[in-house]
Amino acid sequence: MKNGDTHISSFTSHAIVLIVLLALTFLSVSVTGYQLGAFSVTIALAIASVKVATVILNFMHVKHESLFIKLMISGVFILYALVIIITFIDYQLR
Amino acid sequence: MFSGASNLAEGVDKAFLFIFTIAAIFIIGITAFMIWTVIHFSRKKGKAPMQFTGNVIAEIIWTGVPLVIVMVMFYFGWHGFAPMRNVPADAMKITAIGRMWQWEFDYGNGMKSKDLVLPVNKAVRLDLKSEDVNHSLFIPAFRVKEDVIPGYSNYMWFIPTIVGDYEILCTEYCGLLHSSMLAKARIKEQADYDKWFADFKSEAVKPEPDGYLLIRNTGCIACHSIDGTKLVGPSFTGLYGSSRVVVKNGSEVTVIADENYIKNSILNPDLEIVTGFNKGLMKSYQEILKEADIKTIADYLKTLNEGK
Amino acid sequence: MSTHSIHSEQIESETGKLGMWIFLLTELFLFGGLFLVYAVFRAQYSEAFHAGAEELNAFIGTLNTVFLLVSSMTVAMAITAIQKDKKNLAIFLILVTLILAGLFMMNKYFEWSHKFEFKLYPGSEVLKNLPRGELLFFGLYFMMTGLHAIHVLIGMTLLAINIFKIKNGEVSSKHYLHLENTGLYWHLVDLIWIFLFPLLYLIT
């Protein structure tokens, strides 16, 4: 793990992150207004993923964590994606 | 084991044979090797142990060889399986219905048989339907098995190749009498089959009374016979209007089996237990049978007595 | 544990945080199971899911999203505050978080009771007679938001405990692992909602 002193995030950086998150939320809400058909799921999920990444990296401090924690978290998301995809493919092929 | 009676048997048996042969070689070989080392390198002989820690070439060999072997196994398995999902277009179509705890084979036009009667050497496709829970249709001699799942359309097909009678079993656990959910596959010469089919057709046109359909489709006849035999529950024959000895709240009372009693027995089976039978087996049909259905059943049970 | 040097403090906090992270990953998989079910049904009954999503009030959903996002920030700020040894500010920020969480739960309450008024609750006759896809949609809706609400409640309890711990000095600028882990938990609640919100309220 990283030695030395812990990183202290500033209040302003938290506020900026919040503004980004709120902006993304409104983007996501306003996009639903348009009939995008199949794309709407993709877009909504893409925006949600960006938001989640923002929260994880900033609010949850992962930016400043050790490489292992970063790898662990991304690994778990990949594992989960694989499980969903495999199940999904089974249903699609039927 | 190796007594397949359908076109699919050969592929399956080949895969078995291949895997078993490999397995025997490895199991015997490795076991023999272990016994040999234990004797040959016994501490009693007083030799100092060699201190090597590994060997990359050996490691690669015994990753590579098993990999190749399992891929061949995979190939055989695939090869035996592939035809099972390719139904020929001219296959004869029958619907197999699974319900607690019996099979029924629907030949179309209301002709429903307890046994699966088929002509030899003709492709047949079974569409699998379940009316309640999961079942699985298994005919060992034909090497076929597919699950029968409610709300799903699964299927299987095969060409029976040898005339005879074969077991049909249910291999997905489906409750109390899972193990007696049996039937027979009767494979006949074409001529015999045609004769059977003609007889069957004339028999089948007789309409079944509504009440009978109800108790059959709800699954009552799995536990209650209509010919007087005692199954899990008392037989329906001679039930209506007779006096019953029941245990109610721990004490024995005698009641008359009228319409009310029957309704009560269906909605709250555990309230009055017929002596000689067990509590807790029959579940309440509160959610499943409507008021009118119960009336129909009661009326039908009445007719069962009139025959006597 | 006995030697209270800065160094062992550091090690203990790294250990505690690693443990918390692994726990959060299991939580993600817990919801992951539900998301998997959602994905499969949504692909099969996309029309009905659309219809179901229309029935939900996107405004309330958005409002709740905002509440949670802001509360996520206040928790993160509370940690910064405690790190800078500003106890009162930290307590204040946690209180704001609790209030936002309370607003979120209140909204949920009204949303659910609104559904109940229309006899839309699990097992109701109205629900049973809906088309299959919508039935599944509402089942998932209740299960997902219900499980999420339970997590909100747990998070609120943990936050409240932290207020007391800050007051009696158990949580301080030297020793704030407890608050940090609570913060992580609270962010997880937020993360899950970030996915729930578009899936249940927005997708058309």
Added chain:
Amino acid sequence: MSNSETGTHVSYLEHEGKYKGLLGWLLTTDHKKIGLLYLYCIIVFFFVAAILGILMRVELIAPGQTIMGAQTYNGMFTIHGIIMIFVIVIPALPAIFGNFFLPIMIGAKDVAFPKLNLFSFYLFLIGAIFGVLSQFIGGGAPDTGWTFYVPYSSQSSTNVIYALIAAFILGFSSILTGLNFIVTMHRMRAPGMGWFRMPLFPWSLYATAWIQVLATPIVGITLLMVIAERVLKIGFFDPALGGDPVLFQHLFWIYSHPAVYIMILPGMGIVTEIFPTFSQKPIFGYTAILFSSLAIAFVGYFVWGHHMYTAGISTGSRWFFSFLTFLVAVPSAIKVFNWVSTLYGGSIEMRPPLLYAISFIFLFMIGGFTGLTLGSVATDIQVHDTAFVVAHFHYIIFGGMGFAFFAGMHYWFPKIFGRMYNDKLAYIGWGFLFTGFNVLYFPQFIIGLQGMPRRYFDYLPQFQTGQVISTIGGFILFTGLIIMVGNLVYHAKRGAIAPANPWKGVTLEWQIPSPPSHENFDEIPEINHAPYFFGNTSENK
């Protein structure tokens, strides 16, 4: 490093903490005592479930009703399966030997979160008691099989809910244990013990722990969904409520296939410790064994569909899952070859632990190769849900993990209790066990191939010969277990005093006195060589 000479040694068994007597045990946070608590509970529950197994065997001695009705029988294999899987084999090795030896083998004083460890023991106990209770209260024993397949499990009027809750709680306990171990291994290794100097039993626990942490939540939520379906009538899986029964099977096996590797990996870890010690030479291919554990854990995550070949899943997925199932066999093969190569060129002393370890390999091979038979789609169509599957998993669980457990028990017994058992009795017990085991389960392969389905209370007369042989084997096995357990129980208090290192092992647990002290190490050791280093170090006394 060894400090057994200091006369003031107090073993953990005599150590007095904050609480005395029984309370000292029940509230202990000492990883060794918690390990023993698990051991005692698991023995009791094993006894319960094993008796159910034997009763089933008696019932099956003849077609038709023999000693119990169909409902009782269905409840019996359900409870037998639930207890065996969720209460015994999943927790057993990590929770007993993992708790006891993991910290010692990596040179730590305790696990990372001792209180959490105790908490997860109590969760385990509550879950297990729930499981057993479900047999007796209210609507009768659950009768769904341990797989809880919907729709039957959402309709059965028996105590299914209790069993579901039990499995849920046990899963939670298992997650916490896994979490604890991962953090322990990351943060508490002794100075100098890099990842590649960690012994292989901890490594196998590391791989196991990740599966516990990442797969168990899925079954947790699945069981919750079934509960919600039953109680609140929310449709997920039951077609009567609009759900999809096959989706349940997906979710269930996403957990339960990785779970079978939770069962076997620690067992493999144990025999990996035993072979080097009894041949006095380093393990062959340390890195290969280590990475094969991780590979099994990872690939094992994606093969769940092989339990569903007949469930109407798409042809493409059958192909896919079958392919991966075969791939997962390769790391197991690597391990087997490395174990037997470790024996080659050693100075082998035949003692009970080694005998059990060798039997493990034999039985595991039979179980594994029949696993391959099941993994091949064509053959699985024939033997799915037949006695063949029953034989496969008894061979690989009881013959594999079970014999590894016995091997570990005989290996570490002197360290745990500071006493020796009687070798001769151990051999006799093994003889009965091994014979009985094969007589019991081998016939099941044959009748399975002939088409004897599993979970059958009644069967066709042509299968009777096989069933009778099986039942006889059950009783031989029973005798063997009694002898083995008797030997161990008797000598735990009365055996000859064991030396610190009876087998001349080189891993850390053998460098401290038997039984270890409360703190394990007087001073934390420094590690400066690979784990299986049999060079002329001073420890080899």
